[in-house]
Amino acid sequence: MSPQHASETLAISGGSPVRKRPFPLWPQWGEEEKAQLLEVLESRNWGGYHPKVREFEERWAAYCGTAEGVLAVNGTVTLVACLLALGIKPEDEVIVPAVTFVATASAVSLVGAVPVFVDIDPATLNLDPDRIEAAITPRTRAVIVVHFGGQPADLDRVQEIARDHNLKVIEDAAHAHGSEWKGRRVGSFGDLASFSFQNTKALPSGEGGIVVGNASSPLDFVRSYVNQGRRPDRGWYEHFILGTNARISGFQAGILLAQLARLDDQIATRTRNAALLSAELKSIPGVMVPDVRSEVTRHSFYILPLRLRPNELGTSMRVMVSAVEAEGIPVSAYPYPLYRNEVFQKVPTRVADCPEAEKAALEVAWLQGYALLGDEEDIADVAAAFRKVAEQKRDLPPSVQIQRQR
Numbered sequence: 289m290s291p292q293h294a295s296e297t298l299a300i301s302g303g304s305p306v307r308k309r310p311f312p313l314w315p316q317w318g319e320e321e322k323a324q325l326l327e328v329l330e331s332r333n334w335g336g337y338h339p340k341v342r343e344f345e346e347r348w349a350a351y352c353g354t355a356e357g358v359l360a361v362n363g364t365v366t367l368v369a370c371l372l373a374l375g376i377k378p379e380d381e382v383i384v385p386a387v388t389f390v391a392t393a394s395a396v397s398l399v400g401a402v403p404v405f406v407d408i409d410p411a412t413l414n415l416d417p418d419r420i421e422a423a424i425t426p427r428t429r430a431v432i433v434v435h436f437g438g439q440p441a442d443l444d445r446v447q448e449i450a451r452d453h454n455l456k457v458i459e460d461a462a463h464a465h466g467s468e469w470k471g472r473r474v475g476s477f478g479d480l481a482s483f484s485f486q487n488t489k490a491l492p493s494g495e496g497g498i499v500v501g502n503a504s505s506p507l508d509f510v511r512s513y514v515n516q517g518r519r520p521d522r523g524w525y526e527h528f529i530l531g532t533n534a535r536i537s538g539f540q541a542g543i544l545l546a547q548l549a550r551l552d553d554q555i556a557t558r559t560r561n562a563a564l565l566s567a568e569l570k571s572i573p574g575v576m577v578p579d580v581r582s583e584v585t586r587h588s589f590y591i592l593p594l595r596l597r598p599n600e601l602g603t604s605m606r607v608m609v610s611a612v613e614a615e616g617i618p619v620s621a622y623p624y625p626l627y628r629n630e631v632f633q634k635v636p637t638r639v640a641d642c643p644e645a646e647k648a649a650l651e652v653a654w655l656q657g658y659a660l661l662g663d664e665e666d667i668a669d670v671a672a673a674f675r676k677v678a679e680q681k682r683d684l685p686p687s688v689q690i691q692r693q694r
C-alpha cells in the first residue's frame with residue numbers, strides 16, 4: 289500500500305498526515321431521527337413518560353432475547369439499579385474487571401458495596417474466569433462482566449462459577465449492543481444486564497441506558513427505582529421504595545427507535561472492515577489484533593482493540609498511539625487499571641494481583657468504532673498510518689505527554 293508514505297516525514301514531527309479527511313461522523317442521523325424528534329416536540333409530552341419509551345423498551349428486550357427492558361437516563365444509574373434490584377448491600381463484595389470504564393466499579397461503591405478488581409484474560413481483555421474463583425470470599429455476592437470492545441466475556445464459565453458459588457451475574461453490556469455468544473445475544477445471560485446509549489456507544493441517544501432481563505421481580509424494582517419508587521398501577525404521588533428520578537425522555541426514546549433501525553447494518557460494516565484491517569495490520573511487526581473466540585458468533589466491534597508490543601515496535605505503545613493519531617487516525621491508549629484512580633483509594637475496594645491488566649496498560653490501544661464505518665479507502669489509510677509510523681520509528685520522540693481528556 290502507498291509506499292510513498294513510508295518516506296514522508298511523520299506528522300508528529302511536522303510532516304503531512306496520511307489522513308487529511310475526517311472519518312465517517314458519529315452519531316449518524318437522517319430524516320427518521322428528525323421525524324421522531326419533531327413528533328415528541330409537537331406532543332408537548334417532553335418528560336414523564338412518552339409512549340415511545342415503552343415502545344423502545346419492548347423492541348430492545350426482544351432484540352436481546354429477554355422478556356423485559358427498563359429505560360433510564362444513563363448506563364451508570366442502570367448498573368446501580370441492577371445491584372440494588374439483586375439485593376447487593378453495603379459491605380457485600382462484587383467482582384469486576386480491573387480494566388473497564390469507571391462506572392462498572394463506581395456503581396458497586398455507590399451502593400456501599402466493595403468492588404473487587406480481578407485480572408483480565410490477555411487474549412480477550414475480558415475478566416479471566418480462572419481468576420474469578422480465586423477472588424471469591426464468603427462476602428462475594430455478584431460478578432459484573434464487561435464484554436470489552438464488543439467481544440462477549442466467557443459466559444459459559446462465568447455462569448458455571450456463579451452457580452457453584454451462588455453469585456448473581458450482571459452483564460455490563462455497554463460495549464456490546466448486538467454481540468452474540470454461541471448464537472445468543474448478550475444481555476440474555478445475566479440475572480440482569482445493563483446497556484448504555486451514551487453518545488459514543490454503538491447505539492446512541494446522547495445519554496441513556498437500559499436494564500434487560502427475564503425475572504420480573506428485579507425488573508419491577510428497577511422500573512420503580514428510576515421513577516421515584518412509584519408503582520405502575522398506583523398514583524403519581526404514591527411511593528413504595530427509595531427511588532430517584534432517572535427517567536429518560538421521549539426525545540431520546542425516539543432517537544433510539546430510529547437508531548435501532550441502523551444498528552445491524554453498522555455492525556455488518558464494522559465487522560467487514562475489522563477483518564480487512566486485521567489482515568493489513570498482521571504484516572506490521574509488533575502490531576497484533578486480539579483473537580475473537582470461536583464461541584463469539586457476532587461481535588459488535590464497538591471499538592477495535594490492538595496490542596502494540598513495545599519490544600517489537602522499538603517504541604512505547606503511547607508514543608506509537610500519539611504518532612498514529614497525529615497521522616489523522618482516531619486511536620486511543622487503553623486506560624490504566626481502575627484501581628489506580630484516586631477515587632478507589634477513597635472507598636473500600638479489594639485488588640487481586642492483576643499482572644495482565646498492568647501489562648495491557650503498556651501495550652493495548654484501540655481504534656474508535658466509527659473509523660470502521662467507512663469504505664476500503666478508509667481502512668487502507670488506517671493501515672498506511674500504522675505502517676508509516678512503524679517504518680520510521682527512528683524519528684519518533686522518546687516519550688509523549690499523557691493524552692488529554694476529550
Ligand SMILES: *Cc1c(COP(=O)(O)O)cnc(C)c1O
Pocket residue numbers: 362363364365388389391392434460462463484485486496497
Ligand atoms: C459507557 C459505559 C458505561 C455507562 O456509561 P454512561 O455514560 O453512564 O451511560 C458503563 N460501563 C461501561 C463499560 C461503559 O463503557
